[in-house]
Amino acid sequence: xxxxxxxxxxxxxxxxxxxxxxxxxxxxxxxxxxxxxxxxxxxxxxxxxxxxxxxxxxxxxxxxxxxxxxxxxxxxxxxxxxxxxxxxxxxxxxxxxxxxxxxxxxxxxxxxxxxxxxxxxxxxxxxxxxxxxxxxxxxxxxxxxxxxxxxxxxxxxxxxxxxxxxxxxxxxxxxxxxxxxxxxxxxxxxxxxxxxxxxxxxxxxxxxxxxxxxxxxxxxxxxxxxxxxxxxxxxxxxxxxxxxxxxxxxxxxxxxxxxxxxxxxxxxxxxxxxxxxxxxx
Numbered sequence: 154x155x156x157x158x159x160x161x162x163x164x165x166x167x168x169x170x171x172x173x174x175x176x177x178x179x180x181x182x183x184x185x186x187x188x189x190x191x192x193x194x195x196x197x198x199x200x201x202x203x204x205x206x207x208x209x210x211x212x213x214x215x216x217x218x219x220x221x222x223x224x225x226x227x228x229x230x231x232x233x234x235x236x237x238x239x240x241x242x243x244x245x246x247x248x249x250x251x252x253x254x255x256x257x258x259x260x261x262x263x264x265x266x267x268x269x270x271x272x273x274x275x276x277x278x279x280x281x282x283x284x285x286x287x288x289x290x291x292x293x294x295x296x297x298x299x300x301x302x303x304x305x306x307x308x309x310x311x312x313x314x315x316x317x318x319x320x321x322x323x324x325x326x327x328x329x330x331x332x333x334x335x336x337x338x339x340x341x342x343x344x345x346x347x348x349x350x351x352x353x354x355x356x357x358x359x360x361x362x363x364x365x366x367x368x369x370x371x372x373x374x375x376x377x378x379x380x381x382x383x384x385x386x387x388x389x390x391x392x393x394x395x396x397x398x399x400x401x402x403x404x405x406x407x408x409x410x411x412x413x414x415x416x417x418x419x420x421x422x423x424x425x426x427x428x429x430x431x432x433x434x
Contacts, residue, residue, distance in 0.1 A: 159221040161188040169208045226292045248279040249297040255367040256383035261433040299342035301410040309412045312431045319402035321379035335378030337369040338362045
């Protein structure tokens with residue numbers, strides 16, 4: 154199967170628009186349509202439901218997507234491995250969710266790169282489920298996560314707790330004021346959601362929801378509001394008195410885990426990264 158057909162398929166899935174996919178791939182829209190027709194003809198199925206301004210995957214398209222992603226990821230890694238074949242370098246792939254990068258990994262990635270000069274490191278942002286799948290498929294070496302996957306083939310280790318504190322641009326006198334003053338909900342994972350449901354009962358709904366702490370912090374700094382933000386991310390703003398740490402609202406911590414396949418051959422490098430992340434403050 155032509156790899157360009159799969160690239161085009163994945164790009165259309167991402168953009169849900171043939172024109173935007175064409176722009177991102179630097180080809181014409183007619184070329185995108187032709188490639189999708191070729192792929193559909195080779196598989197004998199329709200991959201998309203085409204409606205005006207609304208492109209949706211069919212059931213066969215949904216089934217193809219993870220396979221296409223796996224093939225493209227494998228090809229990318231193969232190219233890098235071949236390019237490094239004449240040197241002593243090793244390749245290691247690391248992923249984290251958007252929140253993990255915002256709140257934790259961004260503060261330690263430079264230490265990891267500096268400590269591993271003989272390793273070609275590939276760092277990516279991936280969702281929890283995708284990271285788990287790629288670890289099992291052996292196309293990802295290491296994932297840093299909030300919610301540990303419970304899979305026998307994976308080794309999962311806790312590496313540290315992340316303090317997530319209630320902050321606001323307003324001086325809130327009580328919890329009700331915190332939750333009712335343009336409160337921004339940040340998805341800090343399953344355990345946080347359960348804890349949050351108990352804290353939030355009876356308050357007005359959040360006026361904004363996001364999956365990343367950085368977006369929430371930028372929003373409340375520009376428009377005013379309250380949110381649960383990692384202390385490491387908010388500390389400078391608190392010290393500059395641009396944010397208030399709201400003591401009358403309980404804070405929470407999330408445990409961060411590192412996961413890798415038990416048969417991974419690069420355990421020495423993984424151990425080095427684990428130690429570096431455990432020492433990160």
